[in-house]
Amino acid sequence: MATSGKVIRCRAAVAWAAGKPLSVEEVEVAPPKAQEVRVKIVASGICRTDDHVLGGYFPNIEFPVIPGHEGAGIVESVGEGVTSVKPGDKVIPLCLPQCGECCFCLNPDSNYCIKSHFSESQNLMPDKTSRFTCKGKQIHHFLWTSTFAEYTVMPEYAVAKIDAAAPLDKVCLLGCGFPTGYGAAINTAKVKPGSTCAVFGLGGVGLSVVMGCKAAGASRIIAIDINKDKFAKAKELGATDCVNPKDFTKPIHEVLMEMTGLGVDYSFEAIGHKDTLVRDLLAHHRCLCVMVGELASGSVVSFDPMLLLCGRTWRGSVLGGWKTRDSIPKLVSSYLEKKLNPDLLITHTLPIAEVNKGFELLRAGKSIRSVLLF
Template structure:
């Protein structure tokens, strides 16, 4: 392309400081170095994790920063040595990389990668420099993807080539929310047909868990949220029951245990609060129950737990990116979307021009959206 090897000036939503709304600015995006890919972002979803960063929940994220991690776009140019993608390819940048070389990537039972932001900071590119500048200042990357920018640069192992027929304004959700929730049910919990499930939190991730439980053949899917406005969508996607804990006279785990006789077979926490994590664990049956933690907690959170809750056999496990090996699985997920094996479009409640990014966050904070998609 004509821009190859050159600095590109484009729009991006810059988070200058904790607690400040995003500022749409002109930024300079440097060309990709060896092993890197520069992508023109076409569409990006707004995920609650971005909101957590803006609130200061994750002190390891450095400001100023360009957030966003649920995007889809087209390769503009590639650095030396890049072979898996080429200019013009449709791609999804990956918030969970797959380097293919670390011990976890080489383990067929693992989907984690030691280059993930949970193991090493991703505020800068792997060579410890940034590709973003604005007003003469260096701007940090976020999880190496930074999809709130019209152009972004990522390591090759944090991008997946997808089917050219894929609609980027729809499949961007597969970059985080849908894949994370759907996979937690299918891959992490391995929900069995005829089982009972409870999902705590009905945002984009939690509703994707509902879809995964239904696809796996669960007979009873109980959706739990304090926002009753989300119940209609939950039932549309497969929930059989919806409960607002604030309407209950007992702790929600006791209510779920009474509803099911001995607790659900599978519970999922998609909120990120220690109180709901403990309630989700206690709501699954005491012997074979499996509780999957998906919600991202505040980095300062600690949980005090009675060990007896686990002694009789409950399983408590975490799930990152739905258990999918990201680069291997993303093309297959997109193919499944195109084959209509699932309908993640139902999660999109608002589509906005990129300039209205702050309006998208307001919809999220007010509980009025499931997923807002921003279009460049």
Template sequence: MSTKGKVIKCKAAIAWEVGKPLCIEEVEVAPPKAHEVRIQIIATALCHTDAHVIHPKFTEAIFPVVLGHEAAGIVESVGPGVTSVKPGDKVIPLYTPQCRKCKFCLSPRTNFCTKLSRVKNPIADQELMEDKTSRFTCKGKPVFHFMGTSTFSQYTVVSDINLAKIDDDANLEKVCLLGCGFSTGYGAAINTAKRGSQVRKGKVQLFDVAVVLEVSWRLSWKVTPGSTCAVFGLGGVGLSAVIGCKVAGASRIIAVDINRDKFTKAKALGATDCLSPSDLHKPVQEVIVEMTDGRVDFALDCAGGSEAMKAALECTTVGWGSCTLIGVAIDDKGLTVSLMDLLTGRTINGTLFGGWKGIDSIPKLITDYKNKKFNLDALVTHTLPFDKINEAFDLMYQGKSIRTVLLF
């Protein structure tokens, strides 16, 4: 029996309040409205960002909410005006929209979209659909969306510009990681260079002097063959950054984490050296300076927090060192930067979703995965039924998992 145009009852994990485990509940998921798509989620992975929202020190979340933003599924039905996907298509929901029309989407210099640029915090915002209403109801009460995706539900509704169509033969249990963790870390290492290349290939008009400048600026940041890199934090994002550095041809990749249990995996994925700050008698950045005889070319902070950001910046070389900030820590006090760190030629940049324009780039990443350009499977350490979602959170809190995939 067709469910098109009807309310669907299904199970979802709802966060009712801060600091409490999620509750498996029956929810009602309304049909999609104009330019919306209802998806049957097949596999969803757990990311630290989901845990941030229910952390007592995170003050921007609103409850109740259906969390989840790293998933893959199948289109169940589409609303009026949707032409990009059809029922039966395999898809990956995106927390970074791509309208393909705004000045940001039309520029090769960013993966931001006007829709995302209007929100204050991509993690806490996108809690309602475009018409400022929710498609979720539980126990007679509306439930908020999360990051425009809400994948901790067997069915969810997203905007058609928050959705990438993928190949029919894609393994949803693995490619769901492309919805956040892998794409973010991998793209942080390689995607800036890709953007530079796109500008370089474009037609440059006489009045586009800024575009010419952008080419040299972006290309100076890419992880280059033979370069040295340091990656701070070896969760799913950090290990993906290690993979990206290796694919880019880095000659030395120094992986840093307080959890030594992650070192074997890091080395298998391309790390040449591993350091645990708790084992050292001096700041880790000083040790890296000694190891490299002059600091690394590129540092990528996938851990977050002022200490990790400071270490990442200070271990980069003068002249051209690049520090990319990726990780987000709860109750972070920010980074205090000495002007001299920048006057000596270092640069600091940040990235969201690895710089990928999701609708355009995710299908290409799927192709690279199928062609074995990178090892995505190695990041999946646990696979559990969806009902065990709180066990997945415990594994993450205890540092025992890289990525846990939950199956409906």
């Protein structure tokens, strides 16, 4: 392309400091270096994790920063040595990389990667420099994706080529929210047909868990949230029961016990609250509990270890257990074949200039997924 090898000036939503609204600015995006890819972002979902970044929940995130990690776009240019994608390819940036070389990537039972943000900082590119500047200042990356920028740069192992027929304003949700929830049910829990499931939290991830439980053949799916406005969507996606903890004076785990007898077979915490995690664990006598929501850094959870000794299992699930570079293109293909329908999660579509409105809708519980368009 004509812009290859040149600095690109474009729009981006910059978080200058924690606790402040995003500011849509003109930023400069440097060309990709060796083994890097520069992508023109077409669409990006707003995920609760992005809101946590703005709130300063993650002390390892450095400001100023360009958030965003649930995007889709088109490769603009590639650095030396890149072979898996080329200019013009449609791609999804990966907030969980797949380097293909570490012991985790080589383990067929793991989708973790040593290059992920859990193991190393992604505030800068792997060479410890940034590709973003604004008003003469260095701007930090977020998860190497920064999809709230019209152009962004990431390592080759943090981008997946997808089918050219994919609508980018829809499949952007396959970058985080949908595969995280859907995979937690399908891959991590391996929900069995005829089973009973409880889902704590009905945001985009929790509703994707509901969809995964339904796809796996669960006979009863109990959706739990303090926002009753989400119940209609939950039932549309497969929930058989909806429960608002505010409607009861007793703890929610006791309510679930009364509803089911001995408790549910699988439960999923898709909120990211430590208190809800413990309630999740109490919701059954012998069951698999899956932690899907991401807690604030430094959170400590206390529980009686006898709960595990009695047969409960507690597992974590990062991005639904999918090996991202291998699996995200397959999920896109399944979407095109109408086997998946994450479109049902999209409640608002907004221009990037209205990014703060998208976060207001999220915080007010009035949206499931808002998609930003450039």
